Amino acid sequence: DSGVTQTPKHLITATGQRVTLRCSPRSGDLSVYWYQQSLDQGLQFLIQYYNGEERAKGNILERFSAQQFPDLHSELNLSSLELGDSALYFCASSRGQSYNEQFFGPGTRLTVL
């Protein structure tokens, strides 16, 4: 158990819908990262937040957004969902901003029908 929690475990929805994925980092970790894992694209970095502020952006679509709240939990919002958005979404957390070990949560499996 990494100490990172993600909810829900599974999510099934329809095209065009909007969903929110939630992540709680390990106690004391200030950075939260979001990754997408799909068969086509592999594991891709989406976005990083550090202590409530956006720190780095990866291959995140404009339809996707994230935020980190004062209690340091984070939410990833996916809107106008397409079939191709079906994937495993992982959250990871680390102590600081850079070069720190990232601890991964168990993931949320999103299925878009």
Add this chain to the structure above:
Amino acid sequence: AQSVTQLGSHVSVSEGALVLLRCNYSSSVPPYLFWYVQYPNQGLQLLLKYTSAATLVKGINGFEAEFKKSETSFHLTKPSAHMSDAAEYFCAVSDSGGGADGLTFGKGTHLIIQP
């Protein structure tokens, strides 16, 4: 831009044999390198990391990796494979160039252990 290449999407070894998983990286600055393992239906677990200290890095579960700058490689090894090592292994790089600190992952190598 940084990138990672993992040679071999599937590697099969016999139980007790040497495990060698290959990883080559590309980075414009001295990199930080990681190996993660993913068991079925689970998240990623860090095996080991290279952060510019010793070039031979020891990790958990008997794994180790050697950073070779001249070959831009960071291959993962384990002297004797165990059935419980069957999993997906990912090599990742981070250079934090320009402030981005997300990890760039390779496509993964599925390790199969034959009894």
